[in-house]
Amino acid sequence: MNEDWSAGYVVETGYTYGAYPELNPVRAALPLLLKGLRAPRIETACELGFGQGCSAAVHAATQADVEWWGCDFAPAQAVFARDLVAASGARAHFFDDAFDEFAERPGLPDFDYVALHGVWSWVNDEARAKIVSFLRRRLKPGGLVYISYNAQPGWALAGPLRHLMKRHAETLGAPGLGPAANLEAALSTMQRFFAEDPVYSRINPGVTDRLEAVMRQDRAYLVHEYMNRDWHPMWFADVEARLSAAKLAFAASAYMSDHVDALNLSPGMIGFLQGLPDPSLRETFRDFAVQAQFRRDYWLRGASSLAPADQGRLLRDQRVVLVRPASQRPSHARGTFAEMALSGPVIDAIYDQLADGAPRTLGELEAGLPPGADFSALTASLVMLISQNAVQPAQAAPAAARASETARALNLELARRAAKASDLGFLAAPVTGGAINATRFHQLFWLAMRDGGGPAEWARFAAEVLARQGQALVADGVALAPEAGLAALEAQASAFADTVLPCWRGLGIA
Numbered sequence: 001m002n003e004d005w006s007a008g009y010v011v012e013t014g015y016t017y018g019a020y021p022e023l024n025p026v027r028a029a030l031p032l033l034l035k036g037l038r039a040p041r042i043e044t045a046c047e048l049g050f051g052q053g054c055s056a057a058v059h060a061a062t063q064a065d066v067e068w069w070g071c072d073f074a075p076a077q078a079v080f081a082r083d084l085v086a087a088s089g090a091r092a093h094f095f096d097d098a099f100d101e102f103a104e105r106p107g108l109p110d111f112d113y114v115a116l117h118g119v120w121s122w123v124n125d126e127a128r129a130k131i132v133s134f135l136r137r138r139l140k141p142g143g144l145v146y147i148s149y150n151a152q153p154g155w156a157l158a159g160p161l162r163h164l165m166k167r168h169a170e171t172l173g174a175p176g177l178g179p180a181a182n183l184e185a186a187l188s189t190m191q192r193f194f195a196e197d198p199v200y201s202r203i204n205p206g207v208t209d210r211l212e213a214v215m216r217q218d219r220a221y222l223v224h225e226y227m228n229r230d231w232h233p234m235w236f237a238d239v240e241a242r243l244s245a246a247k248l249a250f251a252a253s254a255y256m257s258d259h260v261d262a263l264n265l266s267p268g269m270i271g272f273l274q275g276l277p278d279p280s281l282r283e284t285f286r287d288f289a290v291q292a293q294f295r296r297d298y299w300l301r302g303a304s305s306l307a308p309a310d311q312g313r314l315l316r317d318q319r320v321v322l323v324r325p326a327s328q329r330p331s332h333a334r335g336t337f338a339e340m341a342l343s344g345p346v347i348d349a350i351y352d353q354l355a356d357g358a359p360r361t362l363g364e365l366e367a368g369l370p371p372g373a374d375f376s377a378l379t380a381s382l383v384m385l386i387s388q389n390a391v392q393p394a395q396a397a398p399a400a401a402r403a404s405e406t407a408r409a410l411n412l413e414l415a416r417r418a419a420k421a422s423d424l425g426f427l428a429a430p431v432t433g434g435a436i437n438a439t440r441f442h443q444l445f446w447l448a449m450r451d452g453g454g455p456a457e458w459a460r461f462a463a464e465v466l467a468r469q470g471q472a473l474v475a476d477g478v479a480l481a482p483e484a485g486l487a488a489l490e491a492q493a494s495a496f497a498d499t500v501l502p503c504w505r506g507l508g509i510a
């Protein structure tokens, strides 16, 4: 343990290498505009507690007009983030500062946008106060904050599981074994315990399913989720009270599925919530209605309401793009209350226009709507497609064009690293200004494409990479012989060329 600087935060186990689309400020305008709020123009942005910095590096490489800053006090993670962004050639300022040190850094600008993902619930009150103080001092008036956190009442049932894990590790764990091994031992004891049918799980039957789900999760994630000294799921009203000290007011959920009430709430519940006169109380009751466990929200310092005409104009200027091939169009969207079919003339019209991969404005999509469909039907359908990660907001064309070189350089680095490992499962898309999920083989095909050739050559390249690593393709748990492995890769490369590649062209990746 590095008690002096880590304040009980698990730093022995490096954080996972995910890039999180919710952190992308390009995505913020649409949910804010849908609520009738002005979205700030973002020129300076920062991420607090960036982990391995994958999201921050992608954002710096794909948002040429934004100056990106960030900090994470774990030095190995800050080094990883710096190396990644340096490979892109983008200008970015990443440091291994704690939040309070970062606030004092000479040359630090004031920010239009500050993001924290997976930080707020896992630090102590002192660190949370430093975050609030940072926001108070460094966020510009009109600025936007994205914060995610573990929410109540969603953890009321499973919170005690975390208590058992932590107590087991504190009493029987050996510091020398490290948090991952101590967690494993705790989980094994807990499995034996719950097999004995304690009263706790008899009156809370969901808890054993929850433990089974935990057993299947990535261990690095679990260590960071549960093994920190601090773990504080919070009520919305608590978060609101703390952020009000930084002059922040709740603006909108960053989770697009939350914007479709019919997906998450019964008609009676929608009516009940609408009848509550206080917006904050409404959020609290809504958290009970959906059993909220994790909230991802935007907060504004000085929310500014738009006149309906301005709202309509700005919405119509917003661009969107397909991020999943049209052939992989989702059939349904599922929320906490209902499942809704993603079909019908409006969704068909959206796909007809976006299928070539090029981004379109909502105004352009509106012009292609079938007779009788109005703009609100278009926005509702788009919100559902965005919630299913089929479509995403796109940044302005000139900004995307200016980022093409740095995004390409970052992708080269990511694909080269994919030759050795599979933990960086994303590429940078200049059109969305963010990350797009990419499998290791797709990354390798993309790398091979640079030398020309077609699917057969790309498959051979991927096969050579695997052979150099002493790895083989596995089907049904059995390692394939080299010829069968090559044939399987060729099939994958052909499917990639037919479906994924057109989409990646639209995203500016290929």
Ligand SMILES: C[S@@+](CC[C@H](N)C(=O)[O-])C[C@H]1O[C@@H](n2cnc3c(N)ncnc32)[C@H](O)[C@@H]1O
Pocket: 009, 015, 016, 018, 020, 048, 049, 050, 051, 052, 071, 072, 073, 074, 077, 097, 098, 099, 100, 116, 117, 118, 119, 122, 123, 127, 224
């Ligand atoms: C759960 S991780 C989330 C990382 C990243 N935001 C992500 O979502 O991938 C929380 C991060 O906050 C960092 N952190 C915790 N307390 C901090 C502090 N006081 N100052 C700076 N970073 C801190 C940790 O090192 C860790 O990388």
